[in-house]
Amino acid sequence: MGFVKLLNKTLIIALSVVLAVFVVGCKQKGQTGSDDTRKLQIGFLMTLDHPYWQNMRLGAEDEAAKLDVDITILNAKEDPVLQIEQIMDMIAKRVDAVCLVPMKKEPLVRGVQMLNRKGIPVIIVNREIGEDCEYVCYTGTDTYAGAVVSAKILAEAMGGEGQIVEFHQHLGTGPEVTRSKALRDVLDDYPKIKPVARIPHKGERDIVKTEMQTLLQKYLALAGVYAHGDNFAIAAAQVCRKVGRSDVKAVGMGGSREMLKAIKDGLVTGTSYQQPEEEGRSAIRLAVRHLNGEQLEKSYPVECPPITRENADKFKGQF
Numbered sequence: 001m002g003f004v005k006l007l008n009k010t011l012i013i014a015l016s017v018v019l020a021v022f023v024v025g026c027k028q029k030g031q032t033g034s035d036d037t038r039k040l041q042i043g044f045l046m047t048l049d050h051p052y053w054q055n056m057r058l059g060a061e062d063e064a065a066k067l068d069v070d071i072t073i074l075n076a077k078e079d080p081v082l083q084i085e086q087i088m089d090m091i092a093k094r095v096d097a098v099c100l101v102p103m104k105k106e107p108l109v110r111g112v113q114m115l116n117r118k119g120i121p122v123i124i125v126n127r128e129i130g131e132d133c134e135y136v137c138y139t140g141t142d143t144y145a146g147a148v149v150s151a152k153i154l155a156e157a158m159g160g161e162g163q164i165v166e167f168h169q170h171l172g173t174g175p176e177v178t179r180s181k182a183l184r185d186v187l188d189d190y191p192k193i194k195p196v197a198r199i200p201h202k203g204e205r206d207i208v209k210t211e212m213q214t215l216l217q218k219y220l221a222l223a224g225v226y227a228h229g230d231n232f233a234i235a236a237a238q239v240c241r242k243v244g245r246s247d248v249k250a251v252g253m254g255g256s257r258e259m260l261k262a263i264k265d266g267l268v269t270g271t272s273y274q275q276p277e278e279e280g281r282s283a284i285r286l287a288v289r290h291l292n293g294e295q296l297e298k299s300y301p302v303e304c305p306p307i308t309r310e311n312a313d314k315f316k317g318q319f
Contacts, residue, residue: 040069042287043090044280045083046101046125048075049203050229052254052276053101055319056126059280060099067288078170080107087111091118096291099123099283105174106130121290125283126276127174136290139282139300143175146272146304147182150251153270153306154224157249161192162223165215167201167208167236169228179228179253193224201228205235212239216248225250230259230271237267255307257317263309270308275318278302 044060047053057073064071072095076083080103090098091114098115102108105128112133115122122133126140154164166183169176180198187193196219199211208227216222216239225240225248227233233252240248252259255273262268279302290296307315 040097040288040291041093041095042069042071042284043086043093043095043098044071044073044283045076045086045090045098046073047078047103049078051256051319052274056101056276056280059277060284061280063281063284067284069284069288071284076101076103078103078173080104083108084111084114087114091115091120095120097121097123097287099125099287100129100135101125102127102129102174104172105177109133121287123283123287123290126279128178137286137296137298137300139286140279140302141274141304142301143178144182145301146253146274147179148186149272149304149306150253150270151183151186151226153272153308154226154249154251155186155190155193157251157269158193158224160190163194163196163219163221164224164226165197165199165219165222166195167199167211167225167227167229167232169201169203171200175228183226196222201232205231208232208235209239212236213243216240216243216245222248224248227252230254230256230262230268233268233271234258234262237262241267254319255315255317256319260307260312260315260317263307263312266309270306272304273307273315273318274304275302277318 042064046056048057061071074086076086083103098120100122109130109132112122112129112135116134122135124135124138129135168180197215201208225233225236227236227250230252233250237250240246249269251269252271253274255271259268259271263270282300282302286296286300
């Protein structure tokens with residue numbers, strides 16, 4: 001009988017120890033974030049080399065805070081190799097989803113394929129991705145449609161004839177390819193408009209100003225400037241005004257506060273209105289909706305209307 005009592009007492013002590021360890025373990029797990037308490041982790045891989053992208057970042061961060069998810073934003077600096085490395089970092093971190101602004105259309109296919117293999121869903125933002133990879137959906141400005149808007153503003157302002165120059169982005173990036181194609185497609189309907197030069201602005205206004213001075217001397221009949229970006233259209237227009245060539249029409253793309261003022265002042269002819277903050281918000285919303293099990297469409301475009309002096313008062317600058 002004494003042996004039985006001793007055995008029962010031993011069992012009670014053992015069970016108490018196991019229960020205590022279990023409770024402590026649960027507390028520790030709750031403190032570090034269990035599956036029940038852990039916030040959704042979203043990686044946002046983009047570039048931050050222009051105020052446009054910085055506004056996209058602000059929109060994404062604000063939406064993440066509203067939806068109570070954690071967001072990690074990494075700057076790829078227009079470098080596809082660096083962005084592949086950042087994708088590997090997100091895989092190592094085991095994020096729940098990645099919102100991706102591809103630095104280049106084709107090279108980033110491999111990065112998305114890496115995420116596919118790990119089962120990490122991808123939202124493509126603002127720029128296109130190549131084929132042979134899977135992503136949940138695209139959101140952002142329709143880059144092609146927006147560029148068509150700017151090209152049409154320019155062609156009509158020129159009366160459908162004259163010489164134009166194009167200041168383009170980094171060669172091979174999605175926007176550079178798409179915006180140049182949009183210009184060519186629009187000009188198919190304006191055979192009297194002749195492109196005479198394509199100049200990379202490299203993201204620097206000073207390059208545009210220097211090149212514009214040379215172009216005006218070389219092409220005396222120059223009538224238009226098609227710039228990939230509002231600030232570069234402004235830089236070109238400032239040179240034209242300074243040398244007494246305010247007749248040269250200039251268009252950009254973006255819809256910045258500075259651009260709206262330039263349009264109202266008659267310095268620049270027009271732009272296509274992009275909404276980077278809404279692009280950032282949309283990407284986070286879509287990632288959360290997908291992670292919550294919602295079936296999404298393949299594309300969620302953000303509107304990109306034209307802005308000219310006639311309607312500029314209706315718009316608020318985005319960056």
